[in-house]
Amino acid sequence: MIRAEGLSRSFGTKRVLRGLDFEVAERDFLLVTGPNGSGKSTLLALCAGLLAPTGGSLDVSVERGELGYLAHEPLLYRELTALENLDLYGRLYRVPERRERIGMLLERLRLWDSRHERVGSFSRGMTQRLALCRALLHEPRLLLLDEPYAGLDDAGTALLDDELGGLAGERTFVVATHDPGRLDHVATERLGLS
C-alpha cells in the first residue's frame, strides 16, 4: 500500500528525512518512533500527500477519500460545534448514512453530550477525541495517526486503545508515537527515525 525508496525531505537547507526505505502492506500496522525533530510528522504528511518528497520516491496506493489523517492540530473549526464539524467533513467525504455514523462515533468516543458545544470550548483531550472521530468518519482504508495519545487522559487513552485494537488487522495504520510500548502488541512493522 505504501512504498518508499530513498525517501528524503528537506526544508530549505535542513534535511529532515534522509534516504528512507520502507514498505507497508494492506492491513499492516507500522509504528514510527523517534525523538523530537526526527521527522515523524513530516513522514506522515508525506504519506498524506500534504508534502512532496525532495528526494527518492514515495508511492501511496490509496485515493484521497480513503485516507484518514490525525495531525498535531485537530483540523477542526473552533467556532463550529462538534456536530457541525463532523457534518462538514461527512458531506465532503460523502459518508453514507452520515448522521448515524456521526452519532455512533460521538457515542463511542464519549462526546455525544458535548455535540452542540463549540470546539473552541473543548479541553485538549476532547479535541483530540473529536479529531479522531473526524479521521475515522469515512472509514478510511489507511489511517495516518500522529501522536494519537497526545492530550488524552486515562479514560481517553483507554477509549483510543479500544478503537485501535478493534481496527488493527482490518485497516492499514501508520502511527507516529513517542510511546511505542502502548501499541507494541498491535504493531506488525516498526520504523525508527533518528
Place this chain on the structure above:
Amino acid sequence: MTYFADVVTLARKDLLLELRSRDTVPAMVLFVIAALVVFSFSVPADVEERASYGLLWIGLVFTALLGLTRAFAAEREQRVLDGLVLAPCDRSAIWLGKGIAVVAFLLLAEAVALPAFHLFFEPVGWELVAGVLLADVGLASVGALLAAMAAASRTRELLLPLLFLPLVIPVVVGGVGASLAEDPGRYLAFLGLYDAVFAILSWATFEYVVTE
C-alpha cells in the same frame, strides 16, 4: 451536482463562521464608513465631483482587502485547510465556496457604503451599482486565490496587498469608468471580461496553490 453541493457546503460553513465570530463584516463596514467620512473632509469642494468616484473605488478595494486578510484565518489557525485539501472533493470547490462568502461580505459592506456615498458625495446611479456588483465577482475571484496563497506564508499581511493591489487595478479603472463615462456599457463589459478571465484562471490554478 456533487461539485455544487460541495461549494454550497463550504460557502455555508464560511457564512456560519462569520455569523458566530463576527470578526470580518463589522470591520469591513466600519472601515469603509470611516474611509468615506475621512475622504469627505479631505477633498476640496471644487474637485469633489470627479474625485469622489475614485475615492469610493479606493475605499471599496481596501475594504475587500481587509476582508480577504481574514478570509483563511479560521483555516490557518488549526490547519483546517489540510483537512479540506485531503477531502475527495474537487479542490476548486474550496476556492468557489470562499469566493461566494467573500462576495456576500462585500455586498453587506456595500449595502452600507453606497448609501453613505450618496449622503456624503454624489447620487448613486444604476451604472455604479452594476459596476460594484461586477467588481465584487472579480475582487472575490482574485482575492480568494491570493488569500489562500498568502495564508501559507509567514509574511501574509505583506504578501496579500503586494499581490492583490496590482492585480485589481483594472477593477478600479473599470469601476471609475463605469461611474463617470457617458457610455458606461464599455466599462461594464470590461469588468465582465475581467471577472470571466480571472475566475477561470483562479478556478484552474487553486489546486496548485493549496498543494505542494
